Amino acid sequence: MSDLISTEPATGDTLWTGTSGDPDAAIIKAREAWPAWAATSVVNRVEAVQRYAACIRADAENLAELISRETGKPLWEARTEVDSVVKKIDISVDAFAQRTPQRQLPSQGNMRAALRHKPLGVLAVLGPYNFPAHLPNGHIVPALIAGNTIVFKPSEKTPAVGQYLIDAFAKAKLPTGVVNIVHGGPKIGKQLTTNEDLDGVLFTGSARTGIALNRQYASRPDKMLALEMGGNNPIIAWDTDDIHSAATLIVQSAFLSAGQRCSAASRLIVKDTLYDPIVRQVKRITDRLIIDEPFAKPAPFMGPVIDNETADGLTESFLALMSHGGKPIKHMAKKIEGRPFLTPGIIDVTDLHERPDIELFGPILQVVRVGDFEEAIAEANNTRYGLSSALIGGTAEHYDKYWSNSRAGIVNWNKMTVGASSEAPFGGIGLSGNHRPSAYYAADYCAYPVVSLEAEQAKASIGIGLKDEDLGNNTEPSPAK
Ligand code: NAD
Ligand code: SIN
Numbered sequence: 016m017s018d019l020i021s022t023e024p025a026t027g028d029t030l031w032t033g034t035s036g037d038p039d040a041a042i043i044k045a046r047e048a049w050p051a052w053a054a055t056s057v058v059n060r061v062e063a064v065q066r067y068a069a070c071i072r073a074d075a076e077n078l079a080e081l082i083s084r085e086t087g088k089p090l091w092e093a094r095t096e097v098d099s100v101v102k103k104i105d106i107s108v109d110a111f112a113q114r115t116p117q118r119q120l121p122s123q124g125n126m127r128a129a130l131r132h133k134p135l136g137v138l139a140v141l142g143p144y145n146f147p148a149h150l151p152n153g154h155i156v157p158a159l160i161a162g163n164t165i166v167f168k169p170s171e172k173t174p175a176v177g178q179y180l181i182d183a184f185a186k187a188k189l190p191t192g193v194v195n196i197v198h199g200g201p202k203i204g205k206q207l208t209t210n211e212d213l214d215g216v217l218f219t220g221s222a223r224t225g226i227a228l229n230r231q232y233a234s235r236p237d238k239m240l241a242l243e244m245g246g247n248n249p250i251i252a253w254d255t256d257d258i259h260s261a262a263t264l265i266v267q268s269a270f271l272s273a274g275q276r277c278s279a280a281s282r283l284i285v286k287d288t289l290y291d292p293i294v295r296q297v298k299r300i301t302d303r304l305i306i307d308e309p310f311a312k313p314a315p316f317m318g319p320v321i322d323n324e325t326a327d328g329l330t331e332s333f334l335a336l337m338s339h340g341g342k343p344i345k346h347m348a349k350k351i352e353g354r355p356f357l358t359p360g361i362i363d364v365t366d367l368h369e370r371p372d373i374e375l376f377g378p379i380l381q382v383v384r385v386g387d388f389e390e391a392i393a394e395a396n397n398t399r400y401g402l403s404s405a406l407i408g409g410t411a412e413h414y415d416k417y418w419s420n421s422r423a424g425i426v427n428w429n430k431m432t433v434g435a436s437s438e439a440p441f442g443g444i445g446l447s448g449n450h451r452p453s454a455y456y457a458a459d460y461c462a463y464p465v466v467s468l469e470a471e472q473a474k475a476s477i478g479i480g481l482k483d484e485d486l487g488n489n490t491e492p493s494p495a496k
Pocket of ligand 1 (some may be wrong): 103141142143144145146150168169170171199200201202203204205208219220221222223224225244245246270276277278376379447453
């Protein structure tokens, strides 16, 4: 009987129903398939993921529509997600060669020294709901190229997109058992990740779950654990002649995908003397944003958040900031009763004694007013997270200073905090990850290096520390008389 239901956030219609899977059975299948897949040549493994990409490309519009319906994100945005899924294949082939190469090392005499990489084995991939195709794909493809087999658990909020990806691998005729799917929520995730026969977990999701996994794996240094977690990302607004562009970058950073990006700017740190023009323009642009269902015309800037529970949690968080002394600049409100469409909230939290250092994963922008640049940098770093950040405006000296002192995996200048490139490493410090960045560097956690010294024949001698050879005489010490 179905115990899982995926509901379209924009309409409330049921999109998909299914049943929780059996992680143990999926791991057995992946383990059985592993030796043959690891022994397949890289060329064949790459051809297999290229066939998968061709299946996605041929049906791109259907996948984009499915992503839009299941997440609520605008169709134009879902199309860019599908594009990232396809582009990931060539990027991963390049990354595999660059990051985990096979090469000769300097050698001496008749000896060869070689560096090669081997796959880890069976890996679990756990995905979030905000990029339900792009982010799991970002672990699965590099792991397959490296020779691992996969058990994928999509987010329980986006199972239909997860199933679509797995069906595409089947269409591409990957051998049975190489990629497996297990549907379910946190309970199934836990059962999957505690299975002894797993060689590692590649996780994208919240810091709360990531920390639980980290704890679970604390006594298991033998297992790979790659954690891509959330952020509480700062964007600093400094001197600029172009207030409109500055405000546009701030709005895009904060509210694209209805603020549901790990790299979304949630804290605007603004120079005192710029506060009025910047905040006025940010509000003005935000007031003009079209918030609508994914296929609406004209196209919306953003859709709903993922579900009603999330929308209610976010409106409560906004009210909590107000009750602790935050001054609302633009109220957050639910547009339609019973549907998770939120108008973005902007709130000045300068006077809050203790600003909560938590990820509010949605369209809330907290504003902090500062006097000088040192204060701005200190405020930007005033978080346990460290994923993405940006300086808007300022001089090259300001940027140099910010770049040197900021604590984040992305430090941009006059660019959004979001929109990370798959051709670069993507990861952060603090609670944003465990120093295993993904995207281009995903190759690093999908294989381990093996160094070999090799000669065609065994030939050896000991030059120092050896007694003369005693031809025929007993060299053992004589027994004490
Ligand atoms: P989540 O942590 O709730 O869930 C992620 C996955 O983990 C889901 O598949 C879920 O079922 C599973 N899970 C939950 N509890 C588990 C447990 N105890 N054991 C095993 N598995 C468990 O995250 P979410 O709400 O789906 O996604 C949003 C979060 O993802 C945000 O915090 C966002 O910042 C983060 N995110 C990070 C990145 C990145 O690359 N750093 C990218 C996108 C999203
Ligand atoms: C995300 O993975 O949540 C965001 C990626 C980005 O836009 O930088």
